[in-house]
Amino acid sequence: MRNKEREELVGIKEIARRANVSIGTVDRAIHNRPGVAKKTREHVLQIVSELDYQPNLLAQRLATRKTLRIATLIPIGSAETSFWQAPLQGIEQARTELSQHGIVIDPYFYDQDSIGSFVEKTGIILQSEPDGILLAPSFIEESVSFSRTCKRLNIPYVLIDSDLPNNESLNYTGPDLFDSGYLSAHLASYLVQPEDKILIVNISREIDGHHHLLKKEDGFRTYFDKQQTAPAIRKIDIRKTDVESIDNCLSEEFRDTTGIKVVFVTNSRVSTVARYLEKTEKKVLLIGYDYIAENLAYLKKGMIDFLICQKPVEQAYRGIIALYQYLAYGIVPPPKEFMPIDIVTRTNFHVYRN
Amino acid sequence: MRNKEREELVGIKEIARRANVSIGTVDRAIHNRPGVAKKTREHVLQIVSELDYQPNLLAQRLATRKTLRIATLIPIGSAETSFWQAPLQGIEQARTELSQHGIVIDPYFYDQDSIGSFVEKTGIILQSEPDGILLAPSFIEESVSFSRTCKRLNIPYVLIDSDLPNNESLNYTGPDLFDSGYLSAHLASYLVQPEDKILIVNISREIDGHHHLLKKEDGFRTYFDKQQTAPAIRKIDIRKTDVESIDNCLSEEFRDTTGIKVVFVTNSRVSTVARYLEKTEKKVLLIGYDYIAENLAYLKKGMIDFLICQKPVEQAYRGIIALYQYLAYGIVPPPKEFMPIDIVTRTNFHVYRN
DNA sequence: CTGAAAGCGCTTACAG
DNA sequence: CTGAAAGCGCTTACAG
Numbered sequence: 142m143r144n145k146e147r148e149e150l151v152g153i154k155e156i157a158r159r160a161n162v163s164i165g166t167v168d169r170a171i172h173n174r175p176g177v178a179k180k181t182r183e184h185v186l187q188i189v190s191e192l193d194y195q196p197n198l199l200a201q202r203l204a205t206r207k208t209l210r211i212a213t214l215i216p217i218g219s220a221e222t223s224f225w226q227a228p229l230q231g232i233e234q235a236r237t238e239l240s241q242h243g244i245v246i247d248p249y250f251y252d253q254d255s256i257g258s259f260v261e262k263t264g265i266i267l268q269s270e271p272d273g274i275l276l277a278p279s280f281i282e283e284s285v286s287f288s289r290t291c292k293r294l295n296i297p298y299v300l301i302d303s304d305l306p307n308n309e310s311l312n313y314t315g316p317d318l319f320d321s322g323y324l325s326a327h328l329a330s331y332l333v334q335p336e337d338k339i340l341i342v343n344i345s346r347e348i349d350g351h352h353h354l355l356k357k358e359d360g361f362r363t364y365f366d367k368q369q370t371a372p373a374i375r376k377i378d379i380r381k382t383d384v385e386s387i388d389n390c391l392s393e394e395f396r397d398t399t400g401i402k403v404v405f406v407t408n409s410r411v412s413t414v415a416r417y418l419e420k421t422e423k424k425v426l427l428i429g430y431d432y433i434a435e436n437l438a439y440l441k442k443g444m445i446d447f448l449i450c451q452k453p454v455e456q457a458y459r460g461i462i463a464l465y466q467y468l469a470y471g472i473v474p475p476p477k478e479f480m481p482i483d484i485v486t487r488t489n490f491h492v493y494r495n
Numbered sequence: 496m497r498n499k500e501r502e503e504l505v506g507i508k509e510i511a512r513r514a515n516v517s518i519g520t521v522d523r524a525i526h527n528r529p530g531v532a533k534k535t536r537e538h539v540l541q542i543v544s545e546l547d548y549q550p551n552l553l554a555q556r557l558a559t560r561k562t563l564r565i566a567t568l569i570p571i572g573s574a575e576t577s578f579w580q581a582p583l584q585g586i587e588q589a590r591t592e593l594s595q596h597g598i599v600i601d602p603y604f605y606d607q608d609s610i611g612s613f614v615e616k617t618g619i620i621l622q623s624e625p626d627g628i629l630l631a632p633s634f635i636e637e638s639v640s641f642s643r644t645c646k647r648l649n650i651p652y653v654l655i656d657s658d659l660p661n662n663e664s665l666n667y668t669g670p671d672l673f674d675s676g677y678l679s680a681h682l683a684s685y686l687v688q689p690e691d692k693i694l695i696v697n698i699s700r701e702i703d704g705h706h707h708l709l710k711k712e713d714g715f716r717t718y719f720d721k722q723q724t725a726p727a728i729r730k731i732d733i734r735k736t737d738v739e740s741i742d743n744c745l746s747e748e749f750r751d752t753t754g755i756k757v758v759f760v761t762n763s764r765v766s767t768v769a770r771y772l773e774k775t776e777k778k779v780l781l782i783g784y785d786y787i788a789e790n791l792a793y794l795k796k797g798m799i800d801f802l803i804c805q806k807p808v809e810q811a812y813r814g815i816i817a818l819y820q821y822l823a824y825g826i827v828p829p830p831k832e833f834m835p836i837d838i839v840t841r842t843n844f845h846v847y848r849n
Numbered sequence: 850c851t852g853a854a855a856g857c858g859c860t861t862a863c864a865g
Numbered sequence: 866c867t868g869a870a871a872g873c874g875c876t877t878a879c880a881g
Contacts, residue, residue, distance in 0.1 A: 152874055163852045168876060176850055198595050199553045200874035203857050207876095241552050317846070324842040331685055331780075331800075364842070426685075446685075482843040488678040488718070489836040492671070506858055517868045522860060530866055554858035557873050 151192045159192075160185045171196070202242050202469065209244045209468050211461060212271040214262055215302075216279060217250035221382060223433045224409050224453065227495055228277060228301065231457030239465055246461065247271065254346070256280050263287045267294070273464040274298040275457070278305055297467060299474075301460045302453065303353050311467060312474040314460045316451040318353055321482050322360025322407070325428050328447055328484070329403045330364070332426045333372045337402035340394065341376035344387060344410040348378050354407040361405060375401070384413060391417045401425055411448070415439035432485055432495045440487050448485040454495045456480060505546045513546075514539045525550070556596050556823065563598045563822050565815060566625040568616055569656075570633060571604035575736060577787045578763050578807065581849050582631060582655065585811030593819055600815065601625065608700070610634050617641045621648070627818040628652040629811070632659055651821060655814045656807065657707050658831075665821060666828040668814045670805040672707055675836050676714025676761070679782050682801055682838070683757045684718070686780045687726045691756035694748065694779075695730035698741060698764040702732050708761040715759060729755070738767060745771045755779055765802070769793035786839055786849045794841050802839040808849045810834060 153171070157164040162181060169177045170185035171194075177185075188194075213232050218225040229248065236246040249266055252258040259280055266274065267290065274291060276298055278284035284305055291298045292309060299312040329339055341361060343354045358376065365371035375398055379390045391414065395401065403426045406414050411429020418425060419439070429436065432450045439445040463474040485493050507525070511518040516535060523531045524539035525548075531539075542548075567586050572579040583602065590600040603620055606612040613634055620628065621644065628645060630652055632638035638659055645652045646663060653666040683693055695715060697708045712730065719725040729752055733744045745768065749755065757780045760768050765783020772779060773793070783790065786804045793799040817828040839847050 154874075164875080165853080165877080166851060169851090172876090174877095178850055181850080195595075197557075197874050199557045200857090201876080203551075203553050203557060203859090204874075204876040206857065320843070320846065324840065327840055327842040479846050481837075481846045481848050483835075484838040484840075484843070486678065486681060486838075488681040489674070489838070492674065492833050492835045494835050508858075518859080519861080519869080520867060523867090526860090528861095532866055535866080551858050554873090555860080557875090558858075558860040560860085560873065 150197075151194050152197065153194075156185065156188050156192065156194060159188050198470070205243070207243065209273070209465070210269075210271045211244065211246045211273045211275065211464055211468075212249060212266045212269060213246060213275040213457070213461070214249045214251065214266060215275075215277040215457070216253040219253070222409050223435065224431055225277075227432075227453035228457035230495075231454040231459075232275075232461060234454070235458050235461035235465075239461070242465075242469070244465055244469075251279075253279050256283060259283055263290075271296065273468050275460045275464060276300055276310075277302040277457075279303075281305065297464065299460045299464050301456045304477075310476075312460065312463045312476060312478060314456050314463065314478040315480060316482070317479045318356035319360035319363075320479075321430075321449050321451065322357035322362075323364045324360075324482050324484075325357070325405055325447075325449055326361040326364030328428060329361075329405060329426075330368070332446075333402050335370050335372060336400065338373045338375060338398060338400045339403045339405065340398070340401045341374060342379065342391075342404060342406045342414060343376070344379045344382060344406065344408065344413065346380060346382060348380060357407045361407075372402075373400075382410065382413075384416070387413050388417050388420075392421075395421070395423065403428065406430070409433055409436065411445060412436045412439050415444040419444050432490070432493060437490060440485070440490055443487060446486065448490075450483045450485050450493065450495065451480040452483065452495055504551075505548050506551065507548075510539065510542050510546065510548060513542050552824070559597070561597065563627070563819070564623075564625045565598065565600045565627045565629065565818055565822075566603060566620045566623060567600060567629040567811070567815070568603045568605060568620060569629075569631040569811070570607040573607065576763050577789065578785055579631075581786075581807035582811035584849075585808040585813075586629075586815060588808070589812050589815035589819075593815070596819075596823070598819055598823075605633075607633050610637060613637055617644075625650065627822050629814045629818060630654055630664075631656040631811075633657075635659065651818065653814045653818050653828075655810045664830075666814065666817045666830060666832060668810050668817065668832040669834060670836070671833045672710035673714035673717075674833075675784075675803050675805065676711035676716075677718045678714075678836050678838075679711070679759055679801075679803055680715040680718030682782060683715075683759060683780075684722070686800075687756050689724050689726060690754065692727045692729060692752060692754045693757045693759065694752070694755045695728060696733065696745075696758060696760045696768055697730070698733045698736060698760065698762065698767065700734060700736060702734060711761045715761075726756075727754075736764065736767075738770070741767050742771050742774075746775075749775070749777065757782065760784070763787055763790065765799060766790045766793050769798040773798050786844070786847060791844060794839070794844055797841060800840065802844075804837045804839050804847065804849065805834040806837065806849055 153164050153167045157167045167185055170182040215228050216225045232248055249262045251262045260283055297311045300310045302315050304313045341358055345354055377390055377394050379387055406429040409431035412435035415427055427445045428447045430449050436448055466472040507518045507521045511521045521539055524536040569582050570579045586602055603616045605616045614637055651665045654664045656669050658667045695712055699708055731744055731748050733741055760783040763785035766789035769781055781799045782801045784803050790802055820826040
């Protein structure tokens with residue numbers, strides 16, 4: 142490394158000199174802090190824009206002895222699916238990076254099978270008076286109500302993983318579910334002949350009218366609706382998530398229907414379907430969701446053909462960064478930040494970044 | 496935002512107090528600067544490790560009035576392919592971000608069709624005595640020789656886009672070409688029946704023994720070598736890149752060979768093949784490389800089925816960040832950083848991040 | 850409404 | 866070999 146003078150960038154000192162005021166006044170003018178005469182402020186801002194002054198972010202954060210506190214609320218990882226480890230990893234990554242910058246992140250978790258736990262945690266978070274909140278919502282009604290409260294209390298919040306109806310969050314960083322279903326159908330279209338059948342499988346304890354899974358199904362069906370020729374599409378909703386129930390439902394379907402060539406599972410539970418197909422030695426192609434250990438095992442074996450993945454680690458990481466940038470520097474993020482729709486196979490999973 | 500005291504992190508002041516020395520001495524000890532008694536140094540470092548002291552990076556860079564200068568050398572974008580705009584974009588992104596941190600980035604370009612231009616630019620770069628270099632190599636021999644010079648002059652350098660044989664760079668951030676060919680074959684395997692044929696197309700002015708394209712071809716073939724049944728694989732090398740030459744070669748091949756179901760083009764020139772197939776109304780599936788405007792046009796139309804992409808923007812961005820971290824903080828990056836192998840289709844290109 | 854001064858956590862001449 | 870002090874570019878009480 143050679144020593145070299147940093148080229149002379151304008152700082153608040155230079156602005157103060159030109160405006161014939163003190164640096165304190167410049168600071169107040171720039172940040173719209175109270176106690177500056179209108180005329181002075183305008184004069185200073187004039188010079189600021191003339192010189193295209195860019196504040197030194199490092200010095201700014203160094204001088205601001207303020208801790209920003211961000212609360213995160215996501216489902217707790219369960220034995221049934223390790224999916225929620227990924228967002229947590231993204232949170233931890235952001236935490237590590239931002240701890241340098243005087244940001245404290247407090248992670249909270251709720252049980253996806255318990256509305257009560259969700260409501261309880263939102264209460265605790267509100268009491269802690271955080272500067273910002275990151276939320277991965279599950280229970281729509283309660284989440285909407287929570288977001289309204291945040292709005293009222295003037296606490297900015299961002300969403301990840303799935304969006305909320307009429308969402309007014311600072312930002313949503315996550316998948317467009319319809320599009321991912323649409324892409325899955327496009328992939329499936331390469332795998333079938335006109336006479337083949339496709340089976341859509343939804344596995345979830347609650348599959349109501351708004352459910353995420355239905356948006357994916359909708360995208361999937363829409364793709365084929367647009368084609369001149371399309372394979373027959375069957376679908377089953379499995380409302381219990383234990384192995385036995387899933388096996389039973391699938392057995393029934395495969396007994397009644399012949400010619401199923403492709404199975405599309407609308408969430409990360411695709412591994413349970415793969416298990417069934419392996420056990421019963423069915424030769425069908427399988428498309429599902431999410432880069433989690435359970436699924437990767439079957440992907441490697443060739444029992445799962447395609448996994449659609451949407452970078453849950455990065456979703457959480459980006460969500461927090463968006464919040465941080467807003468809180469620290471007032472940078473307003475775009476309202477929607479849709480994640481790429483990644484196709485993971487047994488030949489590229491080894492370099493995938495979740 | 497609420498005001499809140501930042502929790503008391505240990506700084507060099509606290510260490511100085513405990514060690515009964517001045518903060519200057521602490522600084523010297525921590526950074527192995529000369530002029531500290533061995534005993535003093537050890538004592539200080541002892542306390543440093545006891546307290547698990549983490550330096551404040553912001554303060555560090557603020558106090559270091561040093562400009563780090565990074566030179567980048569990549570091919571210039573040509574009329575024939577817009578590919579090199581992407582790495583340039585990554586460089587610009589890094590430049591914008593790092594300008595805050597006292598880093599200056601000087602981009603240089605060479606003509607991919609002119610060894611002379613490459614050699615000339617490396618000379619200019621060396622004369623400018625940069626603190627670090629990022630290189631996207633094309634001419635293997637000259638690049639190796641340049642990298643040796645950097646080594647000798649003690650200028651750290653990183654590579655992107657393609658690796659060099661026996662590479663001793665600080666870091667390589669880019670694709671594993673073999674793997675991307677392997678993945679392409681895996682995709683192709685879903686698209687063919689045993690009786691179908693696959694055509695590999697290499698288009699490049701120079702296809703010598705080490706060429707990148709051959710590594711992809713190798714990966715592609717290796718996939719099918721491992722299968723029990725495999726389609727027949729044909730291949731053509733097109734050594735001229737004008738439209739007419741390409742059309743002629745393809746015409747010849749399609750005249751002589753029937754039953755070609757899938758065409759695999761080993762680089763970004765896949766759009767020229769798509770053009771030909773469209774014009775001659777051939778109904779084959781097409782796999783190629785790179786997220787560039789020319790290709791996207793055919794992807795949208797359905798003339799290209801899959802584009803393999805490896806985030807060239809991010810490659811350049813990450814390469815520079817790796818260099819920066821090394822120069823500024825002595826963080827040694829992993830020697831190889833392989834990019835994900837992304838599959839882009841007409842149903843997910845709209846959310847792809849290059 | 851404004852300025853002078855202290856301080857954020859470091860680095861770096863300078864003096865001894 | 867070591868310490869005291871100035872300074873990086875900001876923010877923020879404090880005083881007037």
